[in-house]
Amino acid sequence: MLKRVFTAPDPGRTRLRFALRAVLGITLAVAVCGLAGHSLIGAVTGGLAALLALFTVTDATVRGQAVTTALLPAVGLPVLTAAAELHDHPVARDLTFLAVVGAGVYARRWGPRGHSLGVFAFMTFFVAQFLHATTDRLPELYAAVLLSVLAAAAVRFGLWCYERRLPPPVVPAPPGGTGLARVTTRQAIQATAGAGFALVVGQLLSGQRWYWAVGATWWIFVNTTSRGETLVRGFRRLLGTVIGIALGLVVALPVHGDPAVTAALAALCVFGIFYTAAVSYTWMMLWVTLLAGLLYGLLGVLSPGLLALRLAETGVGALGAALAVVLVLPVTTHSITDAWIRRALRCVHACAVETARRLAGAPDADPAPRVAELEQLLARVRLSVAPLVHPLNPMLGRKRRARHVLDLLDDCAREIRGLVAVAADLARRPPGHGLPACGGRGRGPHRGPGHRRPRGRLARHGTRRTGPPARPGKGPGRTRPAPSRTVGLAPGGRVSRGWCASRG
Known part of the structure; x- marks a missing residue:
């Protein structure tokens, strides 16, 4: 796990810039709150507001990010008001909190902006519980939120707007549907049910820190779609919390709240x-x-007992999320993986069609955006298949098939990238140079007389074939048949191996 974190690819050092900009933006926000004369609670509120403004806003364009950032206070301040007004009315407070949970998850149906606003609304209510906000503190908290969002925006869109030099990311839309067939609707109901369980049991554990359990349930549902994804995320959250608490005993507890050391460690x-x-x-x-x-x-207020309570509340939240996704309108892993894989295959075909049109001389043909979309879809496929390839998955057959499907998709994406690169070269050559299209179950234009075969598997296969090639066996001169042309992740789900129609 450690090796994966520090050796993971970071094209253009995007993650590094993302992290450094966050440190700069949050530091500026806390400094502005300090200069405005805010108390420690106001500074903490401002720092968390800046963190959310920099972390959750993921619109595809810089203009879209700016609009969403501007809308954050419009959503957060009314929620903060409600949380403070209901501080001394537990029943009304709890019901309002559950309503914010459901609305925040349901807002995902409106894409990245809905997701960002939903997260900010939930976290505003959560922070009010964390800091025990009351109505007499509202003016200070309002100012802290507004100043911090402005400071974060100044860094993100002024001092360090590296997105202006990058192409807009392609964000695949979540699976559609209507009514209870819509995934976001089901998840809103699941999250509300899981949060209700976490709220009740969390209050039995602690009347002061119960909101930790609700927060754990909420964050387990963020960026997940299927039952399997949510269960895996719950396990990872619990594991990360255990390790973080162990570090807290070694790092945070000895600090005793020293401002300078705490500030450095917080950064x-x-x-x-x-x-x-x-x-x-x-x-x-x-x-x-x-x-x-x-x-x-x-x-x-930090103590070993408090850290132990946090672990217990996190366990309750993870259990609430697990029960909700298993028992309440479950969204199966197979249905989600099947939907994303089909979209990826359709994108492969669209890439090939655009490539063929470019070679045919169409002035508006550009396969590059389709390739970017394919990369995003493949990332989403990997996320949806992650529960099947997780080490704790006991279904070994499905695990092997899922890994095989990922390998096939990666192979096909690699060939598509090769085709697009070759097409970019051949498009500048004289007429008569052709390139076969890939995608579409055995269909595609014929090669021209000047066809140059791309590298990789397309180059190795040599002549056209109708079945899978033989692969070397263990002994000399032996061969074994390649795997079947179809791979099923579950009964009824099949993924074609014959995606590329133009195999040499």
Whole structure:
């Protein structure tokens, strides 16, 4: 796991810049709150607001990110008001919290902006519980949120807007549907049910820190779709919390809330959260847990018993999420993986069609955006298949088939990238040079007389064939048949091996 975090590819050092910018933006936000004369609670509120503004906003364009960032206070301040007003009314407070949970998850149906606003609304209510916010503190908290979002925006869109030099990322839309067939609707109901369980049991464990259990349930549902994804994420959250608490005993507890040391360690935690988020959820949770311990030390309430209580509340939240996805309108892993794999295959075909049109001289043909979309879809396929290839998955047959499917998709994506690269070269050559299309179950234009075969498997296969090639066996002169042309992840789910129609 450690090797994976530090050796994971970081094209253009995007993760590094993401993390460094976050440290700069949050530091500026806390400094501005300090200069404005805010108390420690105001500074903590501002720092967390800046963290969310920099972490959760993921619109495809810089303009879209700016609009979403501007909308964050419009969603967060009313929720903060409700949390403070209901501080002394437990029943109304709890019901409102559950409503915010359901609405926040349901908002995903409106894409990245809905997701960002839903997360900010939930976390605003959560932070109000974390800091025991009351109505007399509202003016200070309002100012802290507004100043911090402005500071984060100044860094993100002014001082360090590296996105302006990057192409807009392609964000695949979640699976559609209507009513209870829509995944976001089912997840909203699941999250509300799981949070309700976590809230009740969490309050039995602690009348003061019950919100930890609700927070654990919420964050387990973030960026997951299927039952398997949610279960795996719950396991990783619990594991990251355990490691983070162990570090808290060694690092946060001896600090005793010293402001300078805590500030330096908090900056390190922020960097760790942002740098590891895209690579390992376990590592991200490790840094989140350590940051929470440092903040509690700064507030003067950190103790070994508090860290043990956090672990217990996290376990309750993970259990609530697991029960919800298993018992309440479950979204099966197979249905989600099947949907994403089909979309990836359709994108492969679209890439090939655009490549063929470019070779035919169509002035508007550009396969590059399709290739970028394919990369995003493949990342989503890997996420949805992750539960099947997880080491704890006892179904070995499905695990092998899932890995085989991933290998086939990676092979096909590699060939598509090769075709697009060759097409870019051949498009500048005289007429008569052709390139076969890939995608579409045995269909594609014929090769032209000047065809240059791309490297890789397309080059190795030599002549056209209708079946899978023989592969070398263990003994000399022996061969064994290649795997079947179809691979099923589950009964009824099949993925074609014959995706590339133009195999030499």
